[in-house]
Amino acid sequence: MRTGAPRLAEYYDPDPCVAKVGLMDRASAQSVPASVAKEAAKREKALGVAVLASYTVGEYDIVMLSAKESDGLETWLREDGYRIPRGASAALRPYVRQGMKFFVAKVNLGEQAKTGVAYLRPLQFAFESPKFMLPVRLGMLNAKGPQDLVLYVLTPQGRVETTNYRTVKIPANMDLPTYAQNEFGPTYKALFDTQAARDDYRAIFTEYFWDMSWCDPCASDPLSADELRHAGVFWLDAAAGRGSPPVMQTRLHLRYTRDSLPEDLVFQETPDRQNFQARYVLRHRWRGDATSCSAAAGIWRRWRGGRSTKR
Numbered sequence: 001m002r003t004g005a006p007r008l009a010e011y012y013d014p015d016p017c018v019a020k021v022g023l024m025d026r027a028s029a030q031s032v033p034a035s036v037a038k039e040a041a042k043r044e045k046a047l048g049v050a051v052l053a054s055y056t057v058g059e060y061d062i063v064m065l066s067a068k069e070s071d072g073l074e075t076w077l078r079e080d081g082y083r084i085p086r087g088a089s090a091a092l093r094p095y096v097r098q099g100m101k102f103f104v105a106k107v108n109l110g111e112q113a114k115t116g117v118a119y120l121r122p123l124q125f126a127f128e129s130p131k132f133m134l135p136v137r138l139g140m141l142n143a144k145g146p147q148d149l150v151l152y153v154l155t156p157q158g159r160v161e162t163t164n165y166r167t168v169k170i171p172a173n174m175d176l177p178t179y180a181q182n183e184f185g186p187t188y189k190a191l192f193d194t195q196a197a198r199d200d201y202r203a204i205f206t207e208y209f210w211d212m213s214w215c216d217p218c219a220s221d222p223l224s225a226d227e228l229r230h231a232g233v234f235w236l237d238a239a240a241g242r243g244s245p246p247v248m249q250t251r252l253h254l255r256y257t258r259d260s261l262p263e264d265l266v267f268q269e270t271p272d273r274q275n276f277q278a279r280y281v282l283r284h285r286w287r288g289d290a291t292s293c294s295a296a297a298g299i300w301r302r303w304r305g306g307r308s309t310k311r
Contacts, residue, residue: 004152004208004251006278008176008184013286047072052101058121059112065102067092073102082106088141095135103127126232132267140258146201151252154233159209159272160250164263166203170195170253172278181282188280192253201260207278208251223249248273 044050048068055062067073070089073096077084082104095102103125112120136149153160161167170192180187195205212222228236233247254265 004210004249004277006170006184006188006207006280008181008280008282010181010282010284012284044076047076049073049076056108056111057123059108059115060105060123061108062106063104065104066099067096067102070096077104084141091138091141095138100135101127124232132269134265134267136256137261137264140261143258146196146255146257149254149256151250151254152231153250153252153267154212154228154231155248155250155269156235156246157273158248158270159206159274159276160252160267160269161206162204162252163266163268165254165261165265166199167252168199168203168205169276170205170207170278172276172280175281175283178282178284184280188278192255196255201256204252204254204265206250206276207253208249209272209274209276210249211273211275212247212249223247 049072050066052064052066054064065073065076067076070093073092074084074089077088105123107120115121134151139147139149176184176187192205196203210222212228214222223231225236228247236247254261
């Protein structure tokens with residue numbers, strides 16, 4: 001999703017001789033009835049794991065699980081071919097105790113070959129919870145170093161921030177040297193690396209916040225109504241006929257480690273509606289021949305009543 005990506009703007013000095021005048025295709029999911037053999041059912045019951053549903057979504061085989069014991073869930077996942085480290089039950093335990101369900105995806109190589117693309121397309125899913133949160137600590141089970149997380153959050157009112165970690169705006173709206181023109185990607189990466197390390201990987205950075213009803217300027221056009229619906233904006237149809245879609249997009253970027261992120265992310269929607277984007281500027285000087293402008297400049301000075309002094 002390019003909407004919200006850090007943006008490089010370029011401005012060129014005008015010719016001094018010229019007068020100045022004033023969103024992801026969503027894979028269609030088809031539910032496949034779960035067929036569980038008797039032996040498998042006995043095994044799941046013994047482990048305290050229940051398969052609630054199974055689906056094939058594009059190149060992914062999906063199962064929805066509930067569990068009574070984290071040890072049993074770890075055993076079930078490992079025996080079914082999921083690569084998780086030993087002792088993963090410790091990370092699973094808090095979610096099992098909260099009665100949360102588990103969304104587990106496995107790549108189906110046969111279905112992936114049918115897509116005609118060499119990369120895995122992103123998964124999109126929705127869950128209902130009275131808590132505005134994201135369980136991210138499970139993603140550190142196989143982590144061998146810092147992890148990056150980019151979140152796009154769509155809300156009807158205002159900017160989104162975390163309540164249990166610092167949320168700060170990434171430094172933006174600054175001039176860059178022109179040699180960064182072809183190196184903007186590495187330049188921004190170095191900027192983010194520095195900011196994340198400076199905050200000990202304990203801050204989440206706002207890179208973009210904008211009203212989706214307009215954008216001037218931005219890296220790309222705002223998401224269309226169809227794209228917003230596909231992204232899960234369920235309230236869009238209810239607002240039909242009332243003008244521009246009431247959708248605000250926040251892009252958050254976090255780099256974290258096991259030690260720097262002891263809790264899952266908890267969010268809140270704020271009343272802040274001040275647009276912001278990670279925007280950086282290149283200013284190119286005029287490099288043409290301006291010697292022919294001297295006569296025009298003299299005429300301009302005389303018309304203004306000024307005096308020309310040779311130096």
